[in-house]
Amino acid sequence: MNPITVVVDAMGGDNAPKAIVRGAVQAAKDHPVKIILVGEEESIKQELDRISYPDGSIIIHPTTQQIEMGESPQSAIEEKTDSSIVQAAQILAAGKAEALISAGSTGSVVLAAARHIPRIYGVRRTAIATVYPTLNELKRKDYLALMLDVGANIHSSAEELVQFALMGAAYVSNIRGIEEPTVALLNIGEEETKGGEKMKLAYQILKKTRNLKFHGNIEGKDIMRGIVDVIVTEGFVGNTVIKTLEGAANTMSHLGKIAFKTKLSWKIGLIMLRKGLQALKEVTDYSEYGGAPLLGFEKMVIIAHGRSNPKAITNAIKVASKCVRDDLSGHISSSIKDYEVETAREFYQMVRESD
């Protein structure tokens, strides 16, 4: 098969460019993939000089501008047109690559993508999806579930939530090979009357959407259980939930400070467990999932974690390649189209009936 070309923002993330370059090179070694590294030429070259890689698999696209920490993403994306993320987005938009990876700030990646890359026809809003580990009550091969939107938008309409459901289901089918992923709406109660007008409407539409296995509403307490494959929510809520879980995990590792000061047996227990918690952390390691896909663009965009190590970048490239090969955009596009046809049909039906 023809190698896929992935454009990689070499300057984004805490460990750039070193971790990015190394991760990209590893991906090129593992699979037939072409990589365009976008960023400051000298420092990328320096890294490349230290490692070997298949001939012709890596190209450098040099840039001259840097987006600084704390800079407003809006003005940075607009003004610094020769920054690595803007150039990477333009390379993708021009068709010179089929997927984009960046470990830069979420805001910059979202804005650069929104500015340069067209949305899939019919998609109203793109969404950031995040993969997270669960207790896997569904007994899937992996322990993962997907939540979206976790922050591309603040609020979303009922119809946008429905589109998120379709996009999330398409992604999960693609990446995890689950044929009929189940989708739930995150709400403040399980009953279909809960959560206000918008949530009630989203529930009603999802319930009758064909080719979608709608589980119904689930509450916050069920997020970690893994009783569905996809959880749909508005960006404000999704972002807050993900950060709350991150905080809860941090709290667990600080528990010693509260309760375990006095009792020796607890202390020993915690020490014995520490390696277990470490192992668990590895199971639940973001670097395994290859970052958060930005769904709804014609081309694949993946936001890697800011703290990405080389492995995370390698995996992000792997995930992106798989999405391109399996034509994820095509699947999202036809799933959105099917939904629109269905809606139109219902509308005509209503009109006919009212005649």
Next chain:
Amino acid sequence: MNPITVVVDAMGGDNAPKAIVRGAVQAAKDHPVKIILVGEEESIKQELDRISYPDGSIIIHPTTQQIEMGESPQSAIEEKTDSSIVQAAQILAAGKAEALISAGSTGSVVLAAARHIPRIYGVRRTAIATVYPTLNELKRKDYLALMLDVGANIHSSAEELVQFALMGAAYVSNIRGIEEPTVALLNIGEEETKGGEKMKLAYQILKKTRNLKFHGNIEGKDIMRGIVDVIVTEGFVGNTVIKTLEGAANTMSHLGKIAFKTKLSWKIGLIMLRKGLQALKEVTDYSEYGGAPLLGFEKMVIIAHGRSNPKAITNAIKVASKCVRDDLSGHISSSIKDYEVETAREFYQMVRESD
């Protein structure tokens, strides 16, 4: 001092009436408090016959109707006027008691209270507040923080959020004895421009509200840290966050299923720690906090946990009595009034300046 009268819904909660009656009797033994037990006379009497209590401290107000599980709260509250929660709310409204405790369903308690008990003058919406344990980075005497609203409303305006901040601060001052509690807005970023128009407006008003120590925005990951005393959010988000944390805690106790199957040392560590986790659970036990206050009514209403044991009910009565004695409603009322005066002053200032 004169004993305070607390009306207690004896039929609400999983362990009613037994746990409720026992908890109420204990409260009457511990403190000079009068208690009206509302509910099915025979079963309350049966419980009372088994225990001794100070003469005249307990009165039964008999009722004949029961709200069943799964019944719609709306119609139940409207139709079953001789149910324990409706009667309890009416007793409170009639001035025959100064506080109400119920371990019944949140929906029923909120609706019964809203129907019968007047709001404090100026308060637009009542809010459910919940007390939860933190890592106490503020180094308070206890490890607690307050979050509101966690579900009395779905969405709230910026001005309602500001009122929640004032009510939450008043409650924390009262119950925890913290003179200048710090208050934060839960948002998707710390910058004051985050979270959309409503959150931006709430931030701006809170920043200039006098007699309020506004910390700014905090994110989900900081909820457990205990860097503020009060966290303000809309009901949908607060409810989801609290349930997410509950789910995360459950997940921790199921971790064994994932990672700890194989390694003996981890297993032993978990077993050694189990008692520690149990102890921690006790520290973080809802029964210590006496339930969730419903803030904004002229009279004190506390929603005890559905799984309340006698101790939880005793503590809820204790907390309610303290709020009444310290005139919490009075403090909320004057804090809302001060805010309104300030707003009016600013308005006149604006008018004068524009002349």
